[in-house]
Amino acid sequence: xxxxxxxxxxxxxxxxxxxxxxxxxxxxxxxxxxxxxxxxxxxxxxxxxxxxxxxxxxxxxxxxxxxxxxxxxxxxxxxxxxxxxxxxxxxxxxxxxxxxxxxxxxxxxxxxxxxxxxxxxxxxxxxxxxxxxxxxxxxxxxxxxxxxxxxxxxxxxxxxxxxxxxxxxxxxxxxxxxxxxxxxxxxxxxxxxxxxxxxxxxxxxxxxxxxxxxxxxxxxxxxxxxxxxxxxxxxxxxxxxxxxxxxxxxxxxxxxxxxxxxxxxxxxxxxxxxxxxxxxxxxxxxxxxxxxxxxxxxxxxxxxxxxxxxxxxxxxxxxxxxxxxxxxxxxxxxxxxxxxxxxxxxxxxxxxxxxxxxxxxxxxxxxxxxxxxxxxxxxxxxxxxxxxxxxxxxxxxxxxxxxxxxxxxxxxxxxxxxxxxxxxxxxxxxxxxxxxxxxxxxxxxxxxxxxxxxxxxx
Numbered sequence: 001x002x003x004x005x006x007x008x009x010x011x012x013x014x015x016x017x018x019x020x021x022x023x024x025x026x027x028x029x030x031x032x033x034x035x036x037x038x039x040x041x042x043x044x045x046x047x048x049x050x051x052x053x054x055x056x057x058x059x060x061x062x063x064x065x066x067x068x069x070x071x072x073x074x075x076x077x078x079x080x081x082x083x084x085x086x087x088x089x090x091x092x093x094x095x096x097x098x099x100x101x102x103x104x105x106x107x108x109x110x111x112x113x114x115x116x117x118x119x120x121x122x123x124x125x126x127x128x129x130x131x132x133x134x135x136x137x138x139x140x141x142x143x144x145x146x147x148x149x150x151x152x153x154x155x156x157x158x159x160x161x162x163x164x165x166x167x168x169x170x171x172x173x174x175x176x177x178x179x180x181x182x183x184x185x186x187x188x189x190x191x192x193x194x195x196x197x198x199x200x201x202x203x204x205x206x207x208x209x210x211x212x213x214x215x216x217x218x219x220x221x222x223x224x225x226x227x228x229x230x231x232x233x234x235x236x237x238x239x240x241x242x243x244x245x246x247x248x249x250x251x252x253x254x255x256x257x258x259x260x261x262x263x264x265x266x267x268x269x270x271x272x273x274x275x276x277x278x279x280x281x282x283x284x285x286x287x288x289x290x291x292x293x294x295x296x297x298x299x300x301x302x303x304x305x306x307x308x309x310x311x312x313x314x315x316x317x318x319x320x321x322x323x324x325x326x327x328x329x330x331x332x333x334x335x336x337x338x339x340x341x342x343x344x345x346x347x348x349x350x351x352x353x354x355x356x357x358x359x360x361x362x363x364x365x366x367x368x369x370x371x372x373x374x375x376x377x378x379x380x381x382x383x384x385x386x387x388x389x390x391x392x393x394x395x396x397x398x399x400x401x402x403x404x405x406x407x408x409x410x411x412x413x414x415x416x417x418x419x420x421x422x423x424x425x426x427x428x429x430x431x432x433x434x435x436x437x438x439x440x441x442x443x444x445x446x447x448x449x450x451x452x453x454x455x456x457x458x
Contacts, residue, residue, distance in 0.1 A: 001106055004136075004143045005039035009154035012297070013125070013136070014039045014102045017093070024351055025093070025124060029157075040104040043086035051114040057083055060405050061209060063427050069216060073447045074209040077407040077435050083109050084118030084409070092413060093122055117382070123299070123410070128422075129280050130297035132375025139295070144384040155294035162289065162300065166343025176341035177333055181307065181359035190362035199416050204440035209407065212253070214430040220319065221252045227320035247323045250371045251330075253423055253432060255322035259313055260446045261367045261419065261436070269311035274360050276305045277326065278370035284336045301370075302342065304333045305359065371423040377406045378427045402428055407435060 005013045014037065015027040030037035051057045061074040086107045090096045096103060103125045107118040119131070129135055139151045155161060176182075183191065228245035258275050265271055279302045282290060290296050306325045313322065332338070349355045360366065383389055383401040406424050410417055421436035438446075 001042075001104075001140055001143075002033070002039040003148075004140055004151075005104070006033045007148075007151070009157045010139075011039075012154070012157050013104045016100050016102060017097055017122075019097065022351070038102055040102050040106055041086070041089075042106050042108075044108045044110070046110045047112075049111060051111040054111065056080065057109070057111065057114075057116065061211070062404055063429055063431055064211060064213075067213060069213060071210055071212045071216060071450055073443065073450065074211060076207050077209050078207050078409055080407060081409050083116050084407075085120050089120065091411070093124075096122065126297055127299045127301055128370060128372040128375050129282060129300070130295075132372065132377055133379055134375070135295055135297055137377070137380045141381055141384075144382065146384075152293055152295045154297065155291050156296050156298055160298075161296070162285075162298075165285075165289070166340045166347065173337040173341045173344075176345055177338060178305070178307070178359045179341075179345060181361075182345055182357055183360060183362070184357075187362050188357060191360065191364065194362060198439075199418065202439040205416070205418055205437050206440050206443050207435060207437040208443050210257075210434050210436070212432040212434070217249055217252065217432055220256060221247065221249060224252055224255075224320040224323045227318060228324060245324070247327045249432070250373060250423065251323045251326040252319070253434070254326050254369050254371075255319055257369075257421060257434065257436075258322060258367055260449065261421065261438070262310060262313060262365060263445055263449060264442050265310050265365055266314045269309065269315060271310045272361050272364035273308050273310050273313060274305050274364050274366045275308070275326070276303050276366055276368045277329070278302075278368070279304045279330070279334055279339075280374065281339060284334070284339065302339050303346075304329045307360070310365075366419065368420040369423065370420075373423060373425040373432075376425065378403055378425050378433075404428075406433065 004010055011029050011033065012027065014033060015029045018026045018028060020026050033039045047054060047057075051060070056079065059075055060080060064072055084107060085105065089105060089107075090099060090101055095101075103121050105118075105120045107120070109116040109118070119137075126136060131137060133141075142148060142151050224247055225245060228247070254275065254277060258273075262273055265273075281300045281302050282296060285300070286292055290300075306322075306329050308317075308322070308325065333342070346357050347355070348357075379402060381400040381402060383399065386401055404427070408422060408424065410420075417437045418439060419437070421434055424433040424435065426432055
C-alpha cells in the first residue's frame with residue numbers, strides 16, 4: 001500500500017487536513033513520503049490461535065452453507081469495529097486535524113487460519129466506488145501482483161473537477177423532474193426537527209447484517225419481470241423507452257427491502273415514503289469533467305429518489321411495481337442534465353450547509369440505499385499477499401484469495417445513520433450482503449416477518 005501511495009498523484013491519500021479561516025477543509029499533500037510524512041497509518045495485531053477461538057472474530061458470519069432458501073439476519077457489524085481499526089484510532093475529522101495524521105489507515109489482524117484487513121478513512125477522501133476494485137483496492141492488488149504499469153492515472157489531484165457541476169450550467173439545463181417537491185428553509189427545518197425528535201425519543205439504535213441467497217433474489221427478479229412483461233401494472237408501472245421491461249438485482253433488492261425498512265410504519269398509510277438511492281456519477285461524467293481512463297477517488301455520487309406512500313408499499317402495490325419505480329427513477333433522473341439540475345437546486349453553495357435542500361415534505365419518512373455491488377469488494381484478490389504464494393508450497397494453490405466476509409461502519413456525529421442501508425455486493429456464491437441501521441427493537445420485528453413468510457412479495 002505504501003508503494004502505491006508513493007506513486008505520482010496517489011500521494012493525495014497521504015494528505016493531512018487543516019481548516020482554513022472559513023472553516024473549510026484544506027488538504028496538505030506531502031512532497032515526499034518519509035518518516036515525518038508517512039503514506040498512511042499502518043498497524044498489525046497477530047493472534048496465535050484459529051479465528052474460531054477468538055472471542056470477537058469467531059462471531060464473524062461466514063456465508064451460510066445450510067439454509068432454507070430465505071434471507072438470514074446476522075450479527076451486528078459494529079461488534080467487529082475493534083478488529084477493523086487500531087486502538088486509539090482517530091474518531092472524527094477534528095481528531096485527524098489535531099493529531100496531524102494522514103487520512104488513510106490500514107489495520108491487519110492475523111490468525112493461524114485467517115486474516116482481517118481493515119481500511120478506514122474520512123468519507124471526504126473516498127466513496128464506495130473510489131475504494132473498490134476500480135479504485136484504491138483494485139490499484140493495490142495490481143501492485144501486489146507486480147502489474148503496476150496497468151494502474152490507471154488519477155484525476156482530480158490539483159483541483160476539484162466537480163466544483164462546477166450543477167452551477168456552471170445553472171438555468172441552462174432542463175428543469176429537474178421533482179422541482180415542485182423542493183422544500184424551502186422552513187419546511188426543511190420542520191423535517192429536520194421531526195427527525196431529531198424521533199432520534200431523541202428513540203435514542204438506541206441497532207445494526208444488522210443480512211445475507212440474501214442467490215436463489216432467493218433470482219426467483220424474485222424472475223417474478224418481477226414476469227409481472228412487468230404481462231403488463232399487469234398499468235401505465236404508471238411501465239418503464240419508459242424500453243421495448244422489453246428490465247430491472248436489475250439492485251432494483252429488486254431495494255424494492256423488496258423497503259418494505260422491511262418501513263415495517264414499523266405500516267399503521268400510518270398516508271405517510272409519504274421517500275426511497276433515496278445513492279447513484280454513482282462516474283459513468284455519466286466520463287470524458288467531461290472526468291478524463292476517460294482515469295480513476296477518480298473522491299465522492300462522486302448523487303441521489304435518485306422514488307416518492308410514494310406507506311399505503312402503496314403495504315396495501316396497494318406489488319413488489320414488481322416498486323421495482324419498476326426504482327428503475328424508472330434511474331432512467332429518467334439519472335441523466336447528465338437531470339443530475340446537474342438536481343445539484344443546482346439541492347446545493348446552490350456546497351460550502352454552506354444552510355443552503356442544502358432536498359425534495360419531499362416535512363412529515364416524510366426517508367430510507368436511504370447505497371449499492372456497492374459495482375465496487376466488487378468480494379472480488380478483491382489478495383492472493384499475492386499470502387505467505388508462500390507462487391513458490392509451489394503445498395499449502396497454496398496459487399488461485400485467487402477472495403474475501404469471505406465484507407462489512408463496513410460509518411460514524412457520523414452530524415447525522416445519525418439510522419434508516420440507511422448499504423448493499424455490499426455479491427459473494428463468490430452470488431449471495432447478496434447488506435447492512436443497515438434502525439432504531440432499537442425493529443430488527444426483531446423484521447426477523448419475525450421474514451420467518452413468517454417467503455418474503456418475496458408484498
